[in-house]
Amino acid sequence: MLRNATHDASVVTVEFDTGTRTRFHAIWLRDNALDPETRAPGNGQRLITIGDIPADISVSAAEVLNGDLNVTFQPEGKTVTFPADWLAEHTYDCDRNRPLGQTAPGITTWERGIEAPSADWNEVHANTAAKRGWLAAVAEYGFAKLTGGPTEPESLLKVADLFGYIRETNYGPYFEVRTEVNPTNLAYTGLGLQAHTDNPYRDPVPTLQILYCLENSAEGGDSIVVDGFRAAEKLREQNPEGFALLAGYPARFEYKGSDGVCLRSRRPMIELSPDGELIGIRFNNRSSAPFVDVPFDQMEAYYAAYRQLGDIIDDPAMGVSFKLEPGESFIVDNTRVLHARLGYSGAGSRWLQGCYADKDGLLSTLAAMDMAQPEAAE
Numbered sequence: 001m002l003r004n005a006t007h008d009a010s011v012v013t014v015e016f017d018t019g020t021r022t023r024f025h026a027i028w029l030r031d032n033a034l035d036p037e038t039r040a041p042g043n044g045q046r047l048i049t050i051g052d053i054p055a056d057i058s059v060s061a062a063e064v065l066n067g068d069l070n071v072t073f074q075p076e077g078k079t080v081t082f083p084a085d086w087l088a089e090h091t092y093d094c095d096r097n098r099p100l101g102q103t104a105p106g107i108t109t110w111e112r113g114i115e116a117p118s119a120d121w122n123e124v125h126a127n128t129a130a131k132r133g134w135l136a137a138v139a140e141y142g143f144a145k146l147t148g149g150p151t152e153p154e155s156l157l158k159v160a161d162l163f164g165y166i167r168e169t170n171y172g173p174y175f176e177v178r179t180e181v182n183p184t185n186l187a188y189t190g191l192g193l194q195a196h197t198d199n200p201y202r203d204p205v206p207t208l209q210i211l212y213c214l215e216n217s218a219e220g221g222d223s224i225v226v227d228g229f230r231a232a233e234k235l236r237e238q239n240p241e242g243f244a245l246l247a248g249y250p251a252r253f254e255y256k257g258s259d260g261v262c263l264r265s266r267r268p269m270i271e272l273s274p275d276g277e278l279i280g281i282r283f284n285n286r287s288s289a290p291f292v293d294v295p296f297d298q299m300e301a302y303y304a305a306y307r308q309l310g311d312i313i314d315d316p317a318m319g320v321s322f323k324l325e326p327g328e329s330f331i332v333d334n335t336r337v338l339h340a341r342l343g344y345s346g347a348g349s350r351w352l353q354g355c356y357a358d359k360d361g362l363l364s365t366l367a368a369m370d371m372a373q374p375e376a377a378e
């Protein structure tokens with residue numbers, strides 16, 4: 001509820017019944033008017049362009065009516081109601097001095113010691129709250145396990161069906177991570193893999209990866225996940241100049257390992273939004289290309305920061321490890337969480353299938369569930 005509203009020609013100041021005061025510009029309010037001539041009632045899409053708003057838009061009246069805000073705009077002579085709750089949700093008159101590299105609200109960074117978020121296959125299929133909790137864990141922590149699933153090939157496609165769509169790539173709709181013990185080709189050894197994000201040479205990168213276990217009777221082969229955002233936070237604390245270098249210059253990534261494929265990207269290892277929010281990590285030794293966008297006199301410091309980030313990522317105190325059983329899978333946010341594999345040996349076999357999907361689709365499914373059942377949202 002609003003308690004009071006004052007205005008001049010270009011700014012409306014409202015006071016909520018909590019005592020909070022906040023300002024809105026005339027042009028902002030007019031652009032975001034909620035009336036049916038400005039917003040299509042059915043789909044909520046805007047019906048006007050920026051050019052349809054008079055350049056000399058101004059406020060001639062602003063008053064509180066039934067706890068909401070009524071604003072009259074000139075020269076249109078148009079009066080529009082803004083609900084108090086809507087204004088509270090969309091306030092922008094706030095402190096912008098957030099430190100460089102802050103994570104977005106709703107993100108919780110972690111390291112070894114947290115219990116891996118996990119949900120049960122049958123429950124997420126039968127129970128909306130269980131499905132919501134599983135998707136919300138991916139949003140908050142960047143990974144989540146799913147246990148108790150079938151052991152038939154292509155079951156991973158059904159995981160993606162729960163929230164969105166497979167993202168097909170040059171590797172196909174999905175790929176085999178099948179490694180026989182005592183193989184004839186080194187590509188199919190049981191060697192460990194350093195924690196990495198997948199496909200940094202793609203632009204945009206696949207934003208989710210699903211890895212689904214069908215067989216895992218070999219000794220070892222544990223999966224490890226590392227929070228790249230926590231690693232970046234640690235680098236920022238230990239070496240802020242190094243953090244700024246990895247965020248401030250593009251790295252280069254490349255893959256041309258199969259016929260007809262030559263993927264290249266020019267993107268930073270630590271990606272920040274224009275206002276400094278931490279939004280992505282790319283880290284993959286196997287597909288790094290020569291870095292040629294770092295100034296000569298910064299290259300050694302850049303490499304030192306790269307090494308330091310690698311040391312943080314490799315630190316056993318960072319990784320959460322688990323051994324997938326047949327019918328178990330996990331999702332990682334490939335823009336944030338790195339995955340690794342321990343080496344393995346002995347009798348038995350290890351067969352995983354992997355695929356990519358889109359994080360925006362998962363977040364959309366989650367947000368739509370919360371709109372349909374707001375009481376389920378935290």
Ligand code: FE2
Binds near residue numbers: 196197339
């Ligand atoms: Fe991978």
